[in-house]
Amino acid sequence: MKKLSICITLVLLMGLALSACAPGSPTTSPQTSTAIDAGQAAQELTPTPEAAPDVVGAGPTQIVVWHRWEGEYYKAIKEIFAEYAAQNNVQIELLLVQNVADKAQLAVPSGQGPDIIAWVNDRLGDSALSKIIQPLNTYSIDESYLRANFADVATDAMIYKGQVYGIPESLEAMTFIYNKALITEEELPKTTDELLAKAATYNQPPEKYLFVYNAKGDIYAAACWFQAMGVQLVKEDGTTDVGNEASVKALELIKRFSEIMPAESDYGTADALFKDGKAAIILNGPWAIADYQAKGIDIGLTPVPIVSASGKPGAPFVGVKLLMLAENAKNPEAAVELMKYYGSAEVQAKLAQINKQVPANKTAQEMVKDDPIIAGFIAQAANGRPMPSSEYIAAMWDPFNKMIEAVWTGAATPEQAAADGAALFAQKVADMQ
Structure with missing residues (x-):
């Protein structure tokens, strides 16, 4: 297992980023190298935001979210977080980070990472194995909670080695x-x-x-x-x-x-x-x-x-976008409450209506089923299998x-x-x- 962890770290330092969010898939595998200078790698993987961080709210508790949301898609999500920050007296920092899952690999252990990582479930396994994210079971989010609120394919995508590691956001399937x-x-x-x-x-x-x-x-x-x-x-x-x-x-x-x-x-x-x-x-x-x-x-x-x-x-494969709790989150309880809110039926239905994304929340799916495009993808996802979360x-x-x-x-x-x-x-x- 130690050898596996070393290999995974080296692979990640080379910038591997897999996602089922785009048509097509990687066709080559990265080569590992023991000659990587750790200091140089750490510098290269330090998050370099493509824009200044967006800060919403002004409460005493800060929640930092690393993400890859952009454009009009992100605009609706930012408004959701701003509403939550105002209602709950918290401050939320939203930081756009390219290759966010990779860069978290060094930032989180060094204490420079976020509270929440927004990504796709195909990176869940290696992130859990290298202890970049932490299970949510200790925060009263277990499999029964997920199955009560989310589609089965989304729930299955959140589980790795018997533990829950995320709150699902939306589904993508061909x-x-x-x-x-x-x-x-x-x-x-x-x-x-x-x-x-x-x-x-x-x-x-x-x-x-x-x-x-x-x-x-x-x-x-x-x-x-x-x-x-x-x-x-x-x-x-x-x-x-x-x-x-x-x-x-x-x-x-x-x-x-x-x-x-x-x-x-x-x-x-x-x-x-x-x-x-x-x-x-x-x-x-x-x-x-x-x-x-x-x-x-x-x-x-x-x-x-x-x-x-x-x-x-x-x-088909179903890619599940999700929020994950970072291992060294500075405000884990507050972060988990935000994650639960983001996974709520009201929020996911609103984002489906604005962004046309396919909600993972079962009640939200019912709320937007009159949209024939969203309904079509919901029906397909029900027949699909989650992208493998295996490392x-x-x-x-x-x-x-x-x-x-x-x-x-x-x-x-x-x-x-x-x-x-x-x-x-x-x-x-x-x-x-």
């Missing part, structure tokens, strides 16, 4: 987005077999495709097929189900998709085809909605269909991306690609231990 001018709700395929059959008659390359997505080599997008087959891509102990028969069947489906889509089906290609009215359906996430609406596309959302080989609906998540990207690309291009059979992907993943995990 779903089927369709152009209502090109396909009606009744015509949408209900299973992957039906999807493939419809595509065979619908497609008229290169001007007309039924379905596209970032398919050529991206495990983030492909996770819905694997997880529908029951494949656990990264387990908490650093093992994987990739390599078993179910993962081979998922790769066989991806191979069939390669026969109905352009050969270069990366994110940009798929996105352009949908925007240009040349694809009726795309698998994409909430980050794309504004662009599609700006193009004047009348879009609808529907969950990823049933994967015929398993009889289970497609199960070994970094070992996933390169091996599994290569595995998918090998099948897509025909460089390897599904059986060989699955075996190779599992072996490369195991080697990368071993390197981290």
Whole structure:
């Protein structure tokens, strides 16, 4: 375990930052180096705010929040914190910090960190392991509290080694987005077999495709097929189900998709085809909605269909934005109360209405269910699986991306690609231990 902790620290000092908040995923793993000068690294990871800290409220108790919220999205959040500060006689300092999870790794142990870290759940495991964040169980926030207030997928994302480490904010998952001018709700395929059959008659390359997505080599997008087959891509102990028969069947489906889509089906290609009215359906996430609406596309959302080989609906990754309590928080009780407020139904519903984010709070979901876009992502997230919180998540990207690309291009059979992907993943995990 000591060796693992050292490795994690070195990886983090190289600036690794993973997130499921953007389309796509890392394709390479960072290299560790024992030649890093600790003093220089500490200086490099000292938070350098992109703007002056925003301070709201003037009470005697100060709560410092490190975050990555920006633009109009942040404006609504700042107003939420300002209201809380005024009502509770506290002062809240909001500091925009790039690579916030990485920079907390040195700042928190040295006593220069915040009270609260706002990030995404895929960094929860390594942050907990290196004692950058502390469990909330001692502050009366346990699993039963989360399940009473938040969607199950959000609750699952907050738990690491049996302890609760965060309050969920919002959810992000990829779903089927369709152009209502090109396909009606009744015509949408209900299973992957039906999807493939419809595509065979619908497609008229290169001007007309039924379905596209970032398919050529991206495990983030492909996770819905694997997880529908029951494949656990990264387990908490650093093992994987990739390599078993179910993962081979998922790769066989991806191979069939390669026969109905352009050969270069990366994110940009798929996105352009949908925007240009040349694809009726795309698998994409909430980050794309504004662009599609700006193009004047009348879009609808529907969950990823049933994967015929398993009889289970497609199960994409769900990235869960959250607030975490820093290990050396100067005002932990006050910070936890603020976190609970931020997770409340009223706050999350308000942020959903303004920012169009998908609330994690169950009551808030009911309050905004009349918004068809938000409702669509809520329905999809219910079928999804949280992004792995394991400290070994970094070992996933390169091996599994290569595995998918090998099948897509025909460089390897599904059986060989699955075996190779599992072996490369195991080697990368071993390197981290």
